Amino acid sequence: MEKADFLQLCRNYATSANYELSAKVLPVAREYLMQHNQTKLPVIWLETSDSGDNNIAFMNTTYPYLNQVLTDMIDLLYSNTFMAAQGSDALRLLANAVTTYDNRFTLIVEGAVPTKDAGIYNVIARTKHRSITALDAVSGLGKAAQYVVAVGTCASFGGASSAAPNLSGSVAVNQVLKREVINVSGCPVNPDWLVGTLAHLLMYGKPDLDELNRPKLFYNFTVHRHCQRRSYFDKKEFAKHLGDIECMFSQGCSGPRTASDCPYRQWTNHVSWPVKVNTPCIGCTNRDFPDGSTPFFSPLPEKLKGKKTNLNQPKIEKGAPNEPAKNPL
Amino acid sequence: MSPQKILFSPVTRLSGLLSVELTVDAGIVIDAEVSSTMFRGFEYIMRNRHVTDAVYMTQRICGICSTAHGAVASYLLDTLYDNDIDENAQYLRNIMFAADFLQNHIRHFYFFGLPDFVIMPNKPPFLNQNCFDCRLNTEDNQRLASHYAEAIKAAEKSHQILTLFGGKAPHQHSFIHGGAAVAPTADKVNQALALIRDIHAFVQRYMLPDTELISQCYQDYYHIGETPGCFLSFGLFRFGPKNDQLLWKDGVLNANQLTKPNLDLIQEDIAKAWYERAKWMEQNDVLPAPHKAGAYTWTKAVLYNGQHFEGGPLARMKINGFYNGGTSTMDRITARTLETLLITELLEEWLHALEPGLPPIQQKRELAQNQAIATTDAMRGPLLHYAHVENEQVEKYDIITPTAWNFSPKDANGNHGPAETALISTEIPSPDLKYIIPGRIIRSFDPCVSCATHLIDYSKKNTVNIITT
Numbered sequence: 001m002e003k004a005d006f007l008q009l010c011r012n013y014a015t016s017a018n019y020e021l022s023a024k025v026l027p028v029a030r031e032y033l034m035q036h037n038q039t040k041l042p043v044i045w046l047e048t049s050d051s052g053d054n055n056i057a058f059m060n061t062t063y064p065y066l067n068q069v070l071t072d073m074i075d076l077l078y079s080n081t082f083m084a085a086q087g088s089d090a091l092r093l094l095a096n097a098v099t100t101y102d103n104r105f106t107l108i109v110e111g112a113v114p115t116k117d118a119g120i121y122n123v124i125a126r127t128k129h130r131s132i133t134a135l136d137a138v139s140g141l142g143k144a145a146q147y148v149v150a151v152g153t154c155a156s157f158g159g160a161s162s163a164a165p166n167l168s169g170s171v172a173v174n175q176v177l178k179r180e181v182i183n184v185s186g187c188p189v190n191p192d193w194l195v196g197t198l199a200h201l202l203m204y205g206k207p208d209l210d211e212l213n214r215p216k217l218f219y220n221f222t223v224h225r226h227c228q229r230r231s232y233f234d235k236k237e238f239a240k241h242l243g244d245i246e247c248m249f250s251q252g253c254s255g256p257r258t259a260s261d262c263p264y265r266q267w268t269n270h271v272s273w274p275v276k277v278n279t280p281c282i283g284c285t286n287r288d289f290p291d292g293s294t295p296f297f298s299p300l301p302e303k304l305k306g307k308k309t310n311l312n313q314p315k316i317e318k319g320a321p322n323e324p325a326k327n328p329l
Numbered sequence: 330m331s332p333q334k335i336l337f338s339p340v341t342r343l344s345g346l347l348s349v350e351l352t353v354d355a356g357i358v359i360d361a362e363v364s365s366t367m368f369r370g371f372e373y374i375m376r377n378r379h380v381t382d383a384v385y386m387t388q389r390i391c392g393i394c395s396t397a398h399g400a401v402a403s404y405l406l407d408t409l410y411d412n413d414i415d416e417n418a419q420y421l422r423n424i425m426f427a428a429d430f431l432q433n434h435i436r437h438f439y440f441f442g443l444p445d446f447v448i449m450p451n452k453p454p455f456l457n458q459n460c461f462d463c464r465l466n467t468e469d470n471q472r473l474a475s476h477y478a479e480a481i482k483a484a485e486k487s488h489q490i491l492t493l494f495g496g497k498a499p500h501q502h503s504f505i506h507g508g509a510a511v512a513p514t515a516d517k518v519n520q521a522l523a524l525i526r527d528i529h530a531f532v533q534r535y536m537l538p539d540t541e542l543i544s545q546c547y548q549d550y551y552h553i554g555e556t557p558g559c560f561l562s563f564g565l566f567r568f569g570p571k572n573d574q575l576l577w578k579d580g581v582l583n584a585n586q587l588t589k590p591n592l593d594l595i596q597e598d599i600a601k602a603w604y605e606r607a608k609w610m611e612q613n614d615v616l617p618a619p620h621k622a623g624a625y626t627w628t629k630a631v632l633y634n635g636q637h638f639e640g641g642p643l644a645r646m647k648i649n650g651f652y653n654g655g656t657s658t659m660d661r662i663t664a665r666t667l668e669t670l671l672i673t674e675l676l677e678e679w680l681h682a683l684e685p686g687l688p689p690i691q692q693k694r695e696l697a698q699n700q701a702i703a704t705t706d707a708m709r710g711p712l713l714h715y716a717h718v719e720n721e722q723v724e725k726y727d728i729i730t731p732t733a734w735n736f737s738p739k740d741a742n743g744n745h746g747p748a749e750t751a752l753i754s755t756e757i758p759s760p761d762l763k764y765i766i767p768g769r770i771i772r773s774f775d776p777c778v779s780c781a782t783h784l785i786d787y788s789k790k791n792t793v794n795i796i797t798t
Contacts (some may be wrong), residue, residue, distance in 0.1 A: 014539040014583060039707075040677070047346065048367075049347075049369055050392075050779070051389055051392040051393065051395070051498060051779045051780075052344045052345060052391065052392035052393055052777075052779045053389070053391070053392030053499045054392070055344075055392060055654075056392040056393050056432075056436075056488075056498075057392075057498075057499060058498050059436065059440075059481070059484065059485070060485050060488050061485075062485060065478075065480045065482060065485065066485075067477070067481050067482055068453065070453070075452075075453040076453045076454040077453050077454075077456070077564070079341075079454050079729075080339055080341050080342075080346065081342065081343075081344075081440070082339070082342070082440065082454040083340075083341050083342070083455070084444040084454065084455040084456070084457070084458035085341065085457045085458060085459070086337070086339070086340060086341045086342070086358060086457075086459075086764045086768050087336075087337045087338060087339070087454065087502075087613065087764040087768075088336075088338075088342050089457055089764070090339055091339075092457070093456055094456055097619055098480075099642060102359055114368070117619055117620075118672050120619045120620075121367070121368040121619065122346070122366065122368070123346065123348070123366035123367070124339060124346055124366070125338045125346075125348065126336060126348050126364075126366070127336070127337040128336060131366075136412075160369075160374070160386075160389040161369055163374045164374070164377075165374075165376075165423065167368075167616075167617055168368055168369070168370065168617070169371045176421060184549075187389060188500065190501055196570045228369050238738070241690065241691075241692065241712065242505065242507070242510045242688075242690055242692065243510040243511075243687070243688030243689075243690040244688075252408040267492050267496070267497040268485070268488045268489045268491070268492035268497070268498050269485070269489050269492075269500065271489055271492050271493050271520075272492050272493055272494075272495075272496050272497070273496055273497060274496040274497060274502040276496060277494065277496035277502055277503040277510055277511040278503070278510045278511060278512075278688055279496060279502040279503055279510050280504070282385055284500075290386065290389070293381050294378055294379065294386070295378065295379035295381070295382055296379075296381070296382050296385055296386075297381055297382075298377075298379070309711070329626045329629075
C-alpha cells in the first residue's frame with residue numbers, strides 16, 4: 001500500500017468506533033512486515049526416502065544451536081520430526097503454510113523420491129481420500145517454493161536409497177522437479193553445510209553453485225586437497241591398516257574424488273572427521289555414493305575398475321578446479 | 330452407533346513415516362493397524378557387495394540409531410573373520426554405542442515426547458498444538474518447556490562424544506570389525522569426561538525430575554497402553570575378545586518366566602505386509618508387493634515361538650531386574666529415563682577404564698566361516714543381522730529391527746503386535762483426544778520407521794494405499 005493510501009485509510013477511520021481503524025491497519029501492517037522485514041526463512045521440511053540421518057545431523061548444529069536456528073533463522077512450518085501438531089492437524093498446517101507463503105517458502109527435502117508404481121513406496125501421509133506420496137508432495141510443493149534445497153545425498157543424487165538394485169525406482173529431487181534445486185549432499189549432511197546454506201539464502205540470497213548445484217562455499221575443493229595427511233600421500237607413505245597414521249588412500253579413501261571441506265570443517269562441534277580417526281573417507285557427498293565408493297576398503301583405482309554403478313561416472317568431481325594435474329587416478 | 334474409523338496420519342515426532350488406523354466402538358479402540366509407509370530394501374542393497382562394507386552401509390539404514398547397526402555388523406564380521414577384540418577396543422566401542430543411546434533417549438524424551446504433555450510456545454515448529462489434555466500448572470509447564478533448549482545441548486554433547494572417537498555422527502567410522510580404529514589418548518578421554526559430566530548433570534537436574542513430574546500428572550497412563558508382558562532382549566553392551574560377554578543380559582520374559590532367547594524360534598510373517606514370496610526364486614525370497622490385498626504396512630511381523638514380543642528399555646530394565654513396574658505407556662517412558670541415567674554412569678566408568686595407547690584394531694583377512702548371525706539390543710529393542718557370504722561377497726543379508734518387533738502388523742493368525750495391542754481397548758473419551766491418546770501410546774515405544782522398513786529378511790516398503798476409511 002502506498003503511503004498516501006495508508007494516510008487516507010487512517011483519516012477515513014480516525015473517528016469510527018469499535019476499533020475499526022485497528023481492524024483496517026493491522027492486516028496492512030502485518031502484510032508490510034511480512035514483505036519488507038522478512039528476517040526469518042519460512043521452511044517446509046519434507047522427509048521422504050532416507051534414514052532420517054540428516055535430521056539428526058541438523059540437530060547437532062552448534063553456534064547456532066538448534067533452538068537458535070528455530071528462533072532466529074527459520075520458521076519451521078512443517079516438519080514430521082519436530083512439529084507439535086499431528087494427524088490431520090499437521091496436514092492442515094502444511095496447507096496453510098503453502099497458501100500463506102506461496103512462492104516465499106523454502107522447501108527442504110530430506111530423502112530420495114521413489115517413482116516406481118506412481119511413487120507408492122513412500123507415502124508421507126494418508127487422508128480419507130488418498131495417499132500423499134513423496135512424489136506428489138515434492139512435485140506439488142516444489143512448484144510453489146521460492147527455493148528447493150535437497151539435503152543429504154539421497155535427496156541430492158539418490159544416494160543409498162537408490163543404490164542397486166533400487167527396487168523402488170528412487171531418484172534425486174531434481175529428477176522430479178523442472179526447476180533449480182540446491183543440493184547440499186552428504187551422508188549425512190554436515191550441519192554447517194545445511195545451516196550455512198540457509199544462512200546464505202537468508203542473508204545474501206542464492207549461493208554460488210558448482211556443476212552439481214552444490215554451494216561452492218562447502219564443496220569447491222576435494223577432501224584430498226585439504227587433507228591433513230596430504231604430505232604422507234605426496235611422499236607415498238600409505239597406511240597398512242585401519243588405525244595407522246599414514247595416508248588412507250591404500251585403505252580405500254575416496255578423498256581424491258570427493259568434494260567437501262571435512263578436513264577443515266570436521267563434525268559435531270568440529271571435533272573430528274573420518275580420516276582423523278584413522279579410517280578412509282567414503283565419498284559420501286558424491287553423486288554416485290554409495291555404489292561408486294564400494295568396496296569401501298579397496299583402493300580407488302580398484303574400486304572404480306569396470307564399475308557398474310547406478311549412476312554414470314561423474315566427470316566433474318574428479319579433481320576440483322584447483323586440484324593438481326597429478327591426480328592419483 | 331456403528332464402529333468409527335480414526336485415521337491418524339501422519340504420526341509426527343518420530344523417525345520415519347507412520348500412519349495408524351483405529352476402529353473405535355462406543356469410545357473404545359477395538360482394532361488398530363499400524364502402517365509403516367516407506368520402503369527402502371537394504372537387504373537387497375547389501376547383496377553382491379563385499380561383506381566388510383556392512384558396517385558403514387547398514388548404518389545408513391537409520392539416522393537416530395546408526396551406531397546400533399554399525400555395532401551389530403561389526404560383531405557379525407568379527408565372527409566371520411574370527412577377530413579378537415582388544416580390551417581397550419571393547420571399552421571404546423561401548424563408549425561410542427552408549428553415547429548414541431544417550432543422544433537417542435534425550436531426543437526422544439524432549440523432542441518427540443515433551444509436546445505430548447507440555448504446552449509449547451505457540452510458534453513454529455509448535456503451531457496448532459492440541460493442548461486439550463495438558464495438565465501441568467503454568468509454572469511447571471513453563472519450566473519443562475524451557476528444558477527443550479537444554480536437551481538440545483545435552484543431545485549434541487552426546488554426539489560429540491561419539492564423534493570424538495568415531496569421526497562423525499551419525500554414521501561413525503571407527504567402531505568397526507577388528508576393534509576400534511581410534512587411539513584412546515588423554516586429550517580425547519578428558520574431553521569426553523567433561524562432556525559426560527555435563528550430560529550426567531542434565532539427566533539428574535532435568536530429565537529425571539521432568540519424567541517424575543510428568544508421570545505424576547499423567548498417572549492414568551500407568552494403565553493406558555498396556556501390553557501383555559511378553560518381553561525380548563538380545564542383551565546390551567558386549568565385552569570380551571569374542572564379543573560374547575553381555576553386560577546387560579539377554580532374555581525372553583513371558584508370563585514372568587525368564588528364559589534365554591533361542592534364535593531358531595524367530596520367524597517372519599508377511600500376512601499383512603506388502604510383500605509376497607517369489608516362488609521362482611531360490612532362497613524362498615520375498616519381494617515388495619505394494620498392491621497386495623489386505624496388507625497395510627511395509628513392516629513385516631516378527632514372531633518368537635509363534636508369539637509377538639516387545640523390546641526396548643522397558644524390556645531391558647525388567648529382564649535385568651532394574652525395574653519392577655507394569656507394561657504401560659508411562660512404564661515405557663520411565664524405564665527409558667532410568668536407562669538413560671544408568672548409561673550415563675556406565676559411560677563415565679568406561680572412560681576411566683581406558684588405557685592410553687595405539688588404536689586397538691586388528692582385522693584378520695581370511696574368512697573363518699561363511700555365515701554368521703549377530704545380535705544386540707539397539708535403543709528401541711532387539712536387533713539382528715545375518716549374513717551368508719561366498720568369497721567375501723554377500724549372498725544374503727538379513728536384518729530384523731526393533732521396530733519390526735514392536736510395530737509388527739497382524740500375523741497370519743490375526744494376532745496383533747505390541748504397539749497395536751497397546752492401542753486396542755484404549756478409551757478415547759472425546760474427539761479432541763483422538764490423536765493425543767494414541768500419539769502418547771505410540772511414541773512411548775520410540776518407533777523408528779526408517780529402520781523398520783528395510784530390515785528383516787527382505788526389505789520392506791512403504792506405503793501407500795489404500796485403506797481409506
